[in-house]
Amino acid sequence: MSLITIAYHSGYGHTKKVAEHVAAGANSVEGVKAILLDVTTVDAAIEGYENGWELLNASNGIIFGTPTYMGGPSGPFKVFADASSKAWFTGAWKDKIAAGFTNSLSNAGDKNVTLYYLATLAAQQEMIWVTLGIKNDGTNNRNGYYLGLGTQSDNAPADQTPGEADLNTSKNFGVRVAEAVIRWNK
């Protein structure tokens, strides 16, 4: 069984909703178990692991997710990323599959900066970055991001937005990363 952890922050639930759909996609792939980790609780026990760091260290793949706030990753996500320097020292995440997603209000909204940040974090951790791999056909990947998944939500509660198209792309992205994890670990 390959293990994928989706390490995300969400201030108001929209990025969490995307994370849940990425997880659903990943979990639909045979031989993969995807677990959601809210990075603000990374020091707490989770799924039989002493804390989130142990879960991350045991994972074959890590998918990073954060809203775009002020043109970059959210503060709480950055706190987590800075704390991951401990994993950097020991090379604990080296050669794990990595991927990333961000959600924001605007169709663009400088999400590209956040995706570049997540890819850079993965590079610093010596991980293997997987891109979105889904063409913009107006429905799938309607926002036209390729480095990772970029979804858009309106200024409304998370049970209403992001919409079906972006959530469907999120599922497909989860499938792609899960398949990459299986290939890489053959």
Ligand SMILES: Cc1cc2nc3c(=O)[nH]c(=O)nc-3n(C[C@H](O)[C@H](O)[C@H](O)COP(=O)(O)O)c2cc1C
């Ligand atoms: C502090 C703050 C900064 C924001 N900055 C941006 C931004 O730079 N670009 C953008 O498109 N939306 C921006 N937004 C909107 C959020 O990205 C949007 O509300 C998103 O759905 C929040 O995700 P969450 O519910 O997971 O926290 C910002 C929201 C907040 C609260």
